Amino acid sequence: MGRNNLWSKLYLACVFLVLYSPIAYLVFYSFNSGGTMHGFEGVTLDWYKEVFQDTRLLIIVLNTLVIALLSAAISTIFGIAGALAIHRIRRYRRKNALLSLNNVLIVSPDVIIGASFLILFTIAGIQLGFTSVLLSHIAFSVPIVVLMILPKLQEMSPTLIDAARDLGANNWNVLSKVVIPFIKPGIFAGFFMALTYSLDDFAVTFFVTGNGYTTLSVEIYSRARQGISLSINALSTLIFLVTIVLVVGYYFINRRNGGKRARLGVPTQ
Amino acid sequence: MTKSRNLFLVPYLAWMVLFVVAPIVLIAYYSLFDVDGRFTFDNYTKFLSPVYLQMTLNSFWYALLITVFSLLVAYPTAYFLTRTKHKSLWLLLIIVPSWINLLLKAYAFIGIFGTYGFANKVLELAGIGTKQILFTDFSFVFVSVYIFIPFMILPVYNALDELNPSLIYASRDLGASPWLTFRKVVFPLTLEGVKAGCQAVFIPALSLFMITRLIAGNRVITLGTAIEQHFLVTQDWGMGSAIAVVLIIAMAVIMILTGSGKRGALHGSQ
Numbered sequence: 001m002g003r004n005n006l007w008s009k010l011y012l013a014c015v016f017l018v019l020y021s022p023i024a025y026l027v028f029y030s031f032n033s034g035g036t037m038h039g040f041e042g043v044t045l046d047w048y049k050e051v052f053q054d055t056r057l058l059i060i061v062l063n064t065l066v067i068a069l070l071s072a073a074i075s076t077i078f079g080i081a082g083a084l085a086i087h088r089i090r091r092y093r094r095k096n097a098l099l100s101l102n103n104v105l106i107v108s109p110d111v112i113i114g115a116s117f118l119i120l121f122t123i124a125g126i127q128l129g130f131t132s133v134l135l136s137h138i139a140f141s142v143p144i145v146v147l148m149i150l151p152k153l154q155e156m157s158p159t160l161i162d163a164a165r166d167l168g169a170n171n172w173n174v175l176s177k178v179v180i181p182f183i184k185p186g187i188f189a190g191f192f193m194a195l196t197y198s199l200d201d202f203a204v205t206f207f208v209t210g211n212g213y214t215t216l217s218v219e220i221y222s223r224a225r226q227g228i229s230l231s232i233n234a235l236s237t238l239i240f241l242v243t244i245v246l247v248v249g250y251y252f253i254n255r256r257n258g259g260k261r262a263r264l265g266v267p268t269q
Numbered sequence: 270m271t272k273s274r275n276l277f278l279v280p281y282l283a284w285m286v287l288f289v290v291a292p293i294v295l296i297a298y299y300s301l302f303d304v305d306g307r308f309t310f311d312n313y314t315k316f317l318s319p320v321y322l323q324m325t326l327n328s329f330w331y332a333l334l335i336t337v338f339s340l341l342v343a344y345p346t347a348y349f350l351t352r353t354k355h356k357s358l359w360l361l362l363i364i365v366p367s368w369i370n371l372l373l374k375a376y377a378f379i380g381i382f383g384t385y386g387f388a389n390k391v392l393e394l395a396g397i398g399t400k401q402i403l404f405t406d407f408s409f410v411f412v413s414v415y416i417f418i419p420f421m422i423l424p425v426y427n428a429l430d431e432l433n434p435s436l437i438y439a440s441r442d443l444g445a446s447p448w449l450t451f452r453k454v455v456f457p458l459t460l461e462g463v464k465a466g467c468q469a470v471f472i473p474a475l476s477l478f479m480i481t482r483l484i485a486g487n488r489v490i491t492l493g494t495a496i497e498q499h500f501l502v503t504q505d506w507g508m509g510s511a512i513a514v515v516l517i518i519a520m521a522v523i524m525i526l527t528g529s530g531k532r533g534a535l536h537g538s539q
Binding site: 008009011012015016018019020021022023025026029036037038039078081082084085086088089098101102104105107108109110111112113114115116117118119120123135136139142146196199200202203206207216217220221224225228232236239240243244246247251 | 275277278280281282284285288289290291292293295296299342345346349350352353358359361362363365366367368369370371372373374375376377378379380381383385386387390415418468472473475476478479482483493496497500501506509510513516517520524
């Protein structure tokens with residue numbers, strides 16, 4: 001058993017090494033004064049200075065964040081409505097039909113989403129730019145939020161709602177005092193997922209962003225096509241740090257939620 | 270239970286019709302027009318020409334390769350992960366790289382696989398000498414697998430985590446070797462996770478276009494690249510839509526195939 005354990009640890013170590021080495025590579029060369037991603041010459045912070053002096057880039061970062069936060073918030077609201085709607089449907093066939101409709105955007109390749117949205121916005125006369133990017137980010141996030149919230153709703157015992165009604169709660173009270181607090185972890189998870197998808201999206205944005213408006217992914221793409229520039233490395237180091245902070249925060253929030261549930265004695269299955 | 274009408278359905282359904290149904294209908298509609306706006310089936314006949322068929326075959330072949338390699342790496346990883354202490358933390362660490370922007374990772378590989386990059390340094394030290402790695406099939410498949418692997422690990426991990434360990438003990442007690450236990454107990458019970466993972470990798474892999482540009486240097490042309498080309502470069506939306514329609518149909522077929530498998534598995538267990 002001991003030897004098996006060693007092999008499995010070795011394997012995992014290899015996987016982690018491969019997973020993280022490109023990121024480490026980027027971070028390492030962001031300090032290179034040589035200006036290329038090979039042959040480390042000396043330590044410098046010039047590339048970071050360049051990032052912070054590049055107002056165009058900073059505006060793009062801001063754009064990306066605004067799009068991510070707005071689209072996550074709005075898609076969470078639509079997602080809550082969607083999950084509640086699907087949950088309430090009693091007829092099996094209708095429920096299934098809605099669920100498959102919900103899944104269409106999740107399984108669709110980005111290229112198809114991007115191309116079809118491009119047609120949609122052109123026909124609807126929406127100018128390509130902030131609005132079109134925001135709308136498409138909301139569009140592909142809503143189904144994900146729905147999927148994150150639905151299991152929580154299914155977990156919820158109907159007796160909770162019956163009890164609330166027996167005690168005189170109206171529809172709004174039931175929703176705001178019983179249902180929403182119960183599915184809160186799902187809502188948070190959905191919001192975070194939407195945020196991630198929006199920050200990570202390249203293909204859809206690439207199609208629906210016109211001239212003049214770009215998000216970070218599109219900007220990196222056009223810069224990377226021109227070749228290597230170490231300010232991209234510096235930027236990715238900063239992004240990586242922010243990601244790590246977010247992840248650690250998310251992990252602790254999650255653990256606290258999990259701990260609470262265990263203490264309340266809610267069965268995990 | 271019909272006392273309150275389903276008011277939540279209104280905004281959700283409206284949104285879905287606008288952003289799911291309408292785009293698909295539009296793309297199907299556009300595929301029937303040529304560049305000058307004339308109604309025609311030409312786009313589809315053009316798709317049946319050897320150029321496009323070859324491209325389709327290529328896309329499927331690469332997507333298959335990427336899926337198979339992802340699964341081969343991901344399954345043992347997920348398996349060993351479920352056996353570690355603090356497994357949720359380790360799992361999180363697997364997911365973290367997938368939160369880093371895809372473009373940045375592709376960009377990192379341009380550096381690593383470059384002529385003077387890290388990979389070539391290693392090859393030189395090993396006595397093999399410098400090789401052209403960037404802009405080859407190998408680099409394309411490697412980077413794609415790298416990017417998709419968390420999406421394969423996650424569903425497989427979840428399936429393995431739900432597996433009741435007493436089933437494994439029972440199988441061992443009954444004299445099965447570890448390999449037999451894996452083949453007859455563990456793998457069949459985690460098949461749903463494997464299917465979900467393959468779906469999550471295969472469909473996006475079919476239509477990759479950014480990695481083909483950056484890593485494969487336009488050498489590998491997939492259906493995704495072709496759609497992007499037609500929509501954004503040649504402005505032939507009709508042809509692009511026709512390819513998209515074919516992709517949508519392929520996707521639906523894949524979904525139905527894996528979906529019916531699910532139902533079958535459920536019946537089997539009852």
